[in-house]
Amino acid sequence: MNNFAKIIEMQRGDIKFAYVQNDEINYLGLFDQFLAEEGHHEILDPSDKIERYTYLINHNNTKFIFKIDGGVEHRLERKIIAKITGDFYFNLIYKLAKMSLDKCDVAYELYLVAFDQKTKRHYMIFNFIEGRSLKWEEMKTYGNQIKNCVEKLHSYNLVSNDIHGGNFILTPDGKIKAIDLTNSGFIWLTKANDAIELRDRFNIKIKVPFLAMAFKEFAHGFKRLSRKLRGKED
Structure with missing residues (x-):
């Protein structure tokens, strides 16, 4: 069962993680498994933006959305705003976790965020609605x-x-x-x-x-x- 009260942050090599502690699902292991099998999953809603993909994955009969966002922001004003407000996806996992704790069921749940500091790629694992x-x-x-x-x-x-x-x-x-x-x-x-x-x-x-x-x-x-x-x- 998900414990949204506890989000773990860690660094592994070039990749920074934030993920929800779960007694049944190891989201870090699910992330590693996906990367090992990347290209062998069903792709959903192909984006016209470079390096932005959304996949449907199935783990123990449970569906998840795995998203890759490799977009790099080049606009100066957006870079400045990001510096002030912090990383978009790492902020998002905490806000969605707060919603889940409050049982405010009007959006998806975000279980893992990872940022590869070398490739500038973000990775996310969501629930499938x-x-x-x-x-x-x-x-x-x-x-x-x-x-x-x-x-x-x-x-x-x-x-x-x-x-x-x-x-x-x-x-x-x-x-x-x-x-x-x-x-x-x-x-x-x-x-x-x-x-x-x-x-x-x-x-x-x-x-x-x-x-x-x-x-x-x-x-x-x-x-x-x-x-x-x-x-x-x-």
Whole structure:
């Protein structure tokens, strides 16, 4: 059984780890096993981004998602923000662990994060959520659940920052869970992105800080004006 109260951090060679202590599953061993068999697992949702892969793995009749993110951030402002806020995935495992401890079941669980300091690759092991992604028209149908889901994520300083049906899973028992979350950057501002997308695309209203909304509304308006002046479509 998972003990989200205890996350172990360790360094092994060039790789830094943070993983959830588990009485039944050795996530460090699962990581080693995957690397030894890399290329022999089912790949899910191939990304058009270089060095970003998501695999489905099966361990003792339990499904897991194994993700590799080899993307290196080249934008200076993102590098500065990362220095201030810390490693995205290592922050994420602690926030999702806190949600699990609180029995806030609106997102996935993250069991292991590893960063190879030599190759600059991140590795993650998530739980596999049974179900299917929502269709665009279903976003309004499940509007109350989505509103509740996003508001709970925000209470843990987690955001989607990309609101669409593909980032919400409808489970067989009718629950909505969010996937592909972010916790990097200035979260109080990014929450406003979620609020604007929910409002403008699906007429779902959530509360976020007034100043964040005002800043993002101005930024979005300026961007639209800039694109219009350059003759580009929205």
